[in-house]
Amino acid sequence: MARYSFLICYFLFCTNTVVAQVPSVLSWKQQTYLKTLIHQAVEKQLADQRYWHLLLHYRPNFTGGYTSEADGPGFFLHPQGRTNPQAELEATLRQFFTSELVGTSQQVAQCAFPARYHWLDQQLQFQSEFLPKRQCERFKRGIGSLVPKSVTLIFASAYMNNPSSMFGHTLLRIDQKAHTEQTVLLNYAINYAANVTTENSFAYAAMGLGGGFQGYFSIMPYYMKVQEYSEMENRELWEYELNFSEAQIEKILMHVWELGNTYFDYYFFKENCSYHLLSLLEIADPTLRLRDQFGYWTIPAETIRLLAEQPGLVRGVVYRPAKSTRIWRKLESLSHSETQWLYKLLEDPSIVDSAGFQTLPLQRQATLLELANDYLRYQMAEKPSKRSFYKKKQQHILKQRSTLDAAQEKLPIKPISDTPEKGHDSARLQFGGGQFEGNMFSEVGIRGAYHGLLDREIGYTPGAQIELGSLKVRMEDQPQWRLQELKLLNIISLFPLSSLFQQPSWKIGIGWEPICQSGCNQDHAFRVNAGLGGMLQTRLKGSEMFYGFTELEFNAGSVFEQGYRVGPGVTIGVFTEIRPDWQIHAFANHVSFVTGEDIGIFSWALHQNYSFHKDLAFRMEMNHRQHQKEWIGSMLFYF
Numbered sequence: 001m002a003r004y005s006f007l008i009c010y011f012l013f014c015t016n017t018v019v020a021q022v023p024s025v026l027s028w029k030q031q032t033y034l035k036t037l038i039h040q041a042v043e044k045q046l047a048d049q050r051y052w053h054l055l056l057h058y059r060p061n062f063t064g065g066y067t068s069e070a071d072g073p074g075f076f077l078h079p080q081g082r083t084n085p086q087a088e089l090e091a092t093l094r095q096f097f098t099s100e101l102v103g104t105s106q107q108v109a110q111c112a113f114p115a116r117y118h119w120l121d122q123q124l125q126f127q128s129e130f131l132p133k134r135q136c137e138r139f140k141r142g143i144g145s146l147v148p149k150s151v152t153l154i155f156a157s158a159y160m161n162n163p164s165s166m167f168g169h170t171l172l173r174i175d176q177k178a179h180t181e182q183t184v185l186l187n188y189a190i191n192y193a194a195n196v197t198t199e200n201s202f203a204y205a206a207m208g209l210g211g212g213f214q215g216y217f218s219i220m221p222y223y224m225k226v227q228e229y230s231e232m233e234n235r236e237l238w239e240y241e242l243n244f245s246e247a248q249i250e251k252i253l254m255h256v257w258e259l260g261n262t263y264f265d266y267y268f269f270k271e272n273c274s275y276h277l278l279s280l281l282e283i284a285d286p287t288l289r290l291r292d293q294f295g296y297w298t299i300p301a302e303t304i305r306l307l308a309e310q311p312g313l314v315r316g317v318v319y320r321p322a323k324s325t326r327i328w329r330k331l332e333s334l335s336h337s338e339t340q341w342l343y344k345l346l347e348d349p350s351i352v353d354s355a356g357f358q359t360l361p362l363q364r365q366a367t368l369l370e371l372a373n374d375y376l377r378y379q380m381a382e383k384p385s386k387r388s389f390y391k392k393k394q395q396h397i398l399k400q401r402s403t404l405d406a407a408q409e410k411l412p413i414k415p416i417s418d419t420p421e422k423g424h425d426s427a428r429l430q431f432g433g434g435q436f437e438g439n440m441f442s443e444v445g446i447r448g449a450y451h452g453l454l455d456r457e458i459g460y461t462p463g464a465q466i467e468l469g470s471l472k473v474r475m476e477d478q479p480q481w482r483l484q485e486l487k488l489l490n491i492i493s494l495f496p497l498s499s500l501f502q503q504p505s506w507k508i509g510i511g512w513e514p515i516c517q518s519g520c521n522q523d524h525a526f527r528v529n530a531g532l533g534g535m536l537q538t539r540l541k542g543s544e545m546f547y548g549f550t551e552l553e554f555n556a557g558s559v560f561e562q563g564y565r566v567g568p569g570v571t572i573g574v575f576t577e578i579r580p581d582w583q584i585h586a587f588a589n590h591v592s593f594v595t596g597e598d599i600g601i602f603s604w605a606l607h608q609n610y611s612f613h614k615d616l617a618f619r620m621e622m623n624h625r626q627h628q629k630e631w632i633g634s635m636l637f638y639f
Contacts, residue, residue, distance in 0.1 A: 423459020
């Protein structure tokens with residue numbers, strides 16, 4: 001009885017409050033009906049239901065209440081709507097009766113928030129006699145004009161030259177009934193991205209980490225995103241068709257329309273593209289609790305693995321290679337003599353008129369001309385300043401290709417790596433032990449994210465290492481754990497060099513590491529190391545990457561007389577994948593400190609990793625620094 005008395009009192013209080021705000025243009029019957037709707041909503045506890053929280057993006061806060069992740073004020077119809085689900089629901093019902101223009105889009109509430117209207121209509125069964133349904137012409141002409149057949153989640157692989165895209169990117173594609181496999185690029189994509197307001201690299205990083213940018217949803221033709229990712233940034237695309245009904249997809253479209261009234265504070269590691277796209281999938285199917293799986297960070301590849309784990313959710317996967325991958329694979333299919341003809345074509349396109357080129361079979365001539373055209377298009381995108389130079393060559397090649405009566409060769413393009421959901425989990429625990437200068441020790445480590453060169457490569461971009469938040473503690477002869485190392489950031493980006501591709505490799509490392517001066521390894525110093533270099537790839541025994549860096553290193557700490565030291569250095573190494581489950585990495589480094597200290601330091605290491613499973617591996621390390629030797633054996637658990 002006490003419970004029902006509370007509901008009645010609450011209903012009377014809220015009803016009086018709302019009616020006092022109802023415009024006088026409402027008839028007495030409409031005002032009475034509004035009271036009835038609010039009463040029904042309270043009885044059904046609609047403001048507490050999961051779907052209402054999904055529509056408003058409410059998440060539990062530390063005080064036991066709720067706060068919406070939407071940050072734009074135009075998304076809420078009540079002054080306290082961002083933190084009060086009940087007040088926002090009642091204000092929404094009230095606005096459905098009015099002609100007041102609301103939200104950033106300045107439409108009547110029914111048209112500005114069609115997903116809210118649709119769900120509340122399902123729950124309360126609106127009577128058109130008292131609450132007529134609006135026509136919403138803008139919605140019908142816009143997103144409402146799409147006739148969805150299916151929805152596809154797109155994963156774009158890592159783009160190492162952009163911090164916000166180093167972990168990959170996801171977006172949704174709405175596949176319409178009118179389109180086929182041949183016209184799939186003409187479908188529309190739903191994208192969520194930050195509105196970047198600075199060109200300063202340090203400000204960009206700080207604002208991206210701290211939520212300083214505003215993130216917006218947008219809808220655009222899919223071919224524009226393919227051109228951006230696959231053609232310009234050379235990223236692999238994986239397309240996952242999801243098993244949603246047309247009615248579920250329409251819910252996504254309605255909600256995307258109303259998200260045009262707001263923005264979200266954009267965080268690179270948490271509320272990013274993948275996180276908010278998961279919220280759209282929960283709108284389609286509220287039984288999916290996808291965002292709950294990501295507490296502190298949201299990594300796009302992990303969202304793909306999560307989706308693949310949902311029974312029956314993924315219908316199929318399609319691979320769309322990057323432009324550079326298409327060129328590499330076609331180049332691998334050429335014979336040695338054909339490769340030489342390609343180089344000659346790119347140097348001087350008039351070679352097509354030579355007798356030697358004319359003696360080649362027509363199909364091989366066509367293949368070489370098409371590959372030369374692909375490469376020149378790649379160069380035009382990479383070097384806009386030389387576009388006219390490459391364009392002139394391309395025109396000559398296209399003119400010759402048009403004279404050949406030969407069909408375009410259909411060459412299957414093999415992905416450079418397997419599908420991302422087959423990769424290891426990004427966090428890692430490490431348990432092991434070893435010997436340092438004759439003393440035995442135990443070691444425990446943890447890595448927050450994401451992937452290292454020695455980790456199992458399947459599902460990740462080859463030659464790309466991104467490790468964040470790596471901590472190791474060590475216990476030697478005394479039963480006391482001490483800090484061994486703390487790496488905030490450790491990135492290595494290896495790009496293969498060839499006569500066609502000259503993209504440099506680079507690396508950067510930031511953290512605290514042991515400084516072994518005077519025969520000890522107890523002292524630590526802050527270390528920043530950055531390098532630029534190149535990598536050559538071979539296929540001698542498996543897949544080998546021979547690389548070299550010239551670099552600059554900065555150390556700071558009380559262990560140094562002047563508190564710091566700076567000097568240039570060089571690193572050479574080879575990374576080889578003997579088998580998909582067995583990797584070896586050998587490297588040597590020399591740094592000549594010239595400021596703060598006058599000393600040269602040489603070190604070398606040999607590491608190998610064997611994976612028993614995608615989330616379980618054994619690692620052996622031999623490290624030699626100056627005259628100090630160390631070996632470590634560890635079990636690695638990915639989660």
